[in-house]
Amino acid sequence: MPPEFTVIPIRECGEPLLDLSHSGCTLSPEYHRQGLTDESRMFLRKSVVDKLHAIERAWNGARFKIWDGWRPRNLQRIIYEALWARRTREHPEWGADALAVEVGKFVNPGSDDVVPPHSTGGTIDLTVVGADGAELAMGTQFDHFGEEAASLYFEHHAIDDTVRDNRRMFRDAMITAGFWSHPNEWWHFEYGTQSWALHSGEPHAIYGEIISP
Numbered sequence: 001m002p003p004e005f006t007v008i009p010i011r012e013c014g015e016p017l018l019d020l021s022h023s024g025c026t027l028s029p030e031y032h033r034q035g036l037t038d039e040s041r042m043f044l045r046k047s048v049v050d051k052l053h054a055i056e057r058a059w060n061g062a063r064f065k066i067w068d069g070w071r072p073r074n075l076q077r078i079i080y081e082a083l084w085a086r087r088t089r090e091h092p093e094w095g096a097d098a099l100a101v102e103v104g105k106f107v108n109p110g111s112d113d114v115v116p117p118h119s120t121g122g123t124i125d126l127t128v129v130g131a132d133g134a135e136l137a138m139g140t141q142f143d144h145f146g147e148e149a150a151s152l153y154f155e156h157h158a159i160d161d162t163v164r165d166n167r168r169m170f171r172d173a174m175i176t177a178g179f180w181s182h183p184n185e186w187w188h189f190e191y192g193t194q195s196w197a198l199h200s201g202e203p204h205a206i207y208g209e210i211i212s213p
Helices: 046-058 073-090 096-104 161-176 194-200
Strands: 017-019 043-045 063-068 123-129 188-190
Touching (some): 046 063, 046 123, 073 096, 123 161
Antiparallel strands (some): 017 043, 123 188
């Protein structure tokens, strides 16, 4: 079954991708580090970069660290298949239907009918670092595909007030700036995408797929 967001039409606005190498952003290209892609550069739509810089200016020394932005379909598929293989090892009792549901909570495989949100340049995976350059405690690592990664997990479980407050500060700043927060991944935010439009009440997405930067 295709994701719910596919009902949203796309009206591409033509906004360019920016090479983040020249943006002043703090970068940590995670999938290049893992050896899943040879591309070390990172890209995002211009409005997304502008919004991130505006948030940083409002903070007292805190900054973003970006793990991933635009990604092509082939990398999207590699990530999907890697998680599928990992879940198969972890849960050999799951059949294909259960695997599709559980893997799909975190990674969209893409298809002819589905534009992966990361392929639009409007989706970003990131965290926050303090003035000393150290990452703020967020409770899990990037791509922790478990229930603790849910954006509101620490709101509903009285485990760690610092993590709860850090996530809350991060999430509130991003939502106030116009981003949509993925419920299953505290690090994942979208702007201009079909998911963003669906959850923000917008009539259409403004970012479609970009094949190459």
